[in-house]
Amino acid sequence: MKQLIVLSFCMLLLSCNQDDFDKSVGIESKIVVEGWIEAGDYPQVILSRSIPIATAIDSTTILNHVIRSAKITVSDGQREEILKLKRNNDRIPPFVYYGNEILGEVGKNYTLKIEYLDRVIQATTTIPKTVVLKKATYIKDNPKDSTGYVFIEFDDPVLEKNYYQVTTRIDKEEPVFVPAFYGNLNDDSFTSASVSMQINRGVLIFPKAKFKPYFTDGDLIYVKLRTLNKEAFDFWNSWQNEIVNGRNPIYPSNTSLKSNIIGGLGIWAGYGQSTVSIQTPKKK
Known part of the structure; x- marks a missing residue:
């Protein structure tokens, strides 16, 4: 089985606290969305149902909560495209809805509409400069x-x-870009227009024992600087805060992650992006 990416949204739970723990088990599951469109790329969406807090989490549970029969439509205001479901073994769950017609453009608005059984879930995002x-x-x-x-x-x-948001990917080791620790940045905190900072490697698998936040000789590292809007920043910042505070962001104990999804949970985000690569020295 391939590695678990940082956001296995199929394991994101409903907000609850200890007082309503028992009630939460019987609550109807929510539809959970992980969707994005980057400048120069096509939209992608991962869809699942939330898992009750008392349920044991394993690969079978995750697959049982994947949604593979939804109708997902993305629009840029002029065109509409229905995304197609494909298998991607680099992700868990290994099913992603892909677009191949609407290409992300800076400054454009993109709407997401998900139709599943009797539910309709919607969201809107913009790709920043x-x-x-x-x-x-x-x-x-x-x-x-x-x-x-x-x-x-x-x-x-x-x-x-x-x-x-700063993300990194190590070639031949990580199949996706991983958010860096403390990699969510608000320019209110910058002291200068010229920004220089250290990037700590993020976690691909969560939780992971003996994790080391640095990179290693021999790595080919891809570094991506994403621009995002306030809603996406709030989502990723809430995810980051869960890690910093020692809680599991996949199913937080007291709060759900921030969301811009109407009728569900998760995130639909547009990203501007700039990527560079670094070849580290060969291992001795």
């Missing part, structure tokens, strides 16, 4: 070390409100 990732560098604390960190540089546009 792309900010170019100027440079990404692999740096070691000691030249003799076999591990190091990535430092990135970019210019935050002056007089514009921007939100960012």
Whole structure:
């Protein structure tokens, strides 16, 4: 079985606390959406039902909650496209709805409509302007070390409100881009328009024992700087806060992750994106 990506949304639960724990078991499941469209790419959506908090989580449970018979329509205001379900073994659940007609463009609005049984779920997003990732560098604390960190540089546009997310992917090791720890950025916190910062490697599998937040000699690292709107930033920031506070973001104990989905849970997000690669030194 392929590795579990950071957001297996099929395991995201309804918001509940200890007082209504018993009641939550009987609550009707919600439809959970992980959907996105990047500048220069086609829309993708992963769809599932939420799992009650008392249910044991394993691969069988996850597959049983995947939704494979929904009608998913994406529109850019001029055209509509019905996404097609395909199997992708690099993800769990291994089923993704893909588009191949509507290409993401900066500045455009994209609506999502999901029809499943008697339910209709909707969301809208915009692709923000792309900010170019100027440079990404692999740096070691000691030249003799076999591990190091990535430092990135970019210019935050002056007089514009921007939100960012930094993600990384290690070639031949990670099938998808993974959000970096503390990689969700609000430009209110920047002290200068010229941004330079260290990137800590994020977790592909959650939870993962003995996780190391650095990169290793021999890695081919892809670094992506995403621009996103406030709703997507709030979603990813709530996910980040769950990790920082030591809770499981897949099924948080007291709160659900922020969402922009009407009639369900999860996220439908548009991203501007700029990607660079780093080839680290060969292993000795």
